Amino acid sequence: AEYLVKYSRVLNRYSWEELSNELLEELSQYVGVDRGCVSVYPSSSEALRTILRYVKKQGYKFLMLVPGFHAIYEFANIEGVQVEELSLDLPGFTLPIERLLSVADRRTTVYLSNPNNPTSNLLVRDREVIEELCQRAALVAVDEAYFEFSGVTFAELVESRCSNLVIIRTFSKAFALAGARVGYLASSKELVREIDKHRPYYDVPIPSMAAALGALQDLDYMKKIVGEVKKLREELRRGVEKLGL
DSSP states (O other): OHHHHHHGGGTTSSOOHHHHHHHHHHHHHHHTSOGGGEEEESSHHHHHHHHHHHHHHHTOEEEEEESOOTHHHHHHHHHTOOEEEEEOBTTTTBOOHHHHHHHOOTTEEEEEESSOTTTOSOSOOOHHHHHHHHHHSSEEEEEOTTHHHHOOOOGGGGGTTOTTEEEEEESSSTTOOGGGOOEEEEOOHHHHHHHHTTSOTTOSOHHHHHHHHHHHTTHHHHHHHHHHHHHHHHHHHHHHHHTTO
16 A cells, blocks of 8 residues: 555656566566566466467467466467367376477477466476476466465576576465556566567556555565465365365
């Protein structure tokens, strides 16, 4: 609320450099990458749509692990991109690593959620898997919308061996700012610049950026809420098991 009030005086502007700079600085520290490796979007959904525009322009195929994030089909349909599917292994909805590596090539974008939506499990834990996938595919997009609940991220790879890796995150989940519509991506500086070419100017509202900045200034609160959610999640799991499910 403090930051919303602070920047409410500049709502007559399309953007405010002081706010943009401060948010990018805080975000780069939070993600653990250089400032030029992050870009803020009006929701992670819009970041995904922009990636799809980039994929279409490059002439890449788009491969998705299924079951996966259902909205991808809607986004891809809007952007005119054909979605190819690769099924997760049953019964545990695990990543079919060998099958995935066999079909990923230099004309393929691989999209996966980690943790996966809607199955909730982590598809990848080992960075070696992502590194090998990046060596084979044209682009690897890892949706880390629930990173704060898993603690597993591959963001550190974007500045090293995986210049074709893009991480997508959101403020909608752990930060409870779904209505503000703020997301971001992390990638190599070159790829951030290329993807950003496929979006309009001034697309993130000043109040949304202010809310995101305020949230980053109070990480202890976010971590407290995440802890409570994880505790309740475990209680729910035990409860449904008692029902025989």
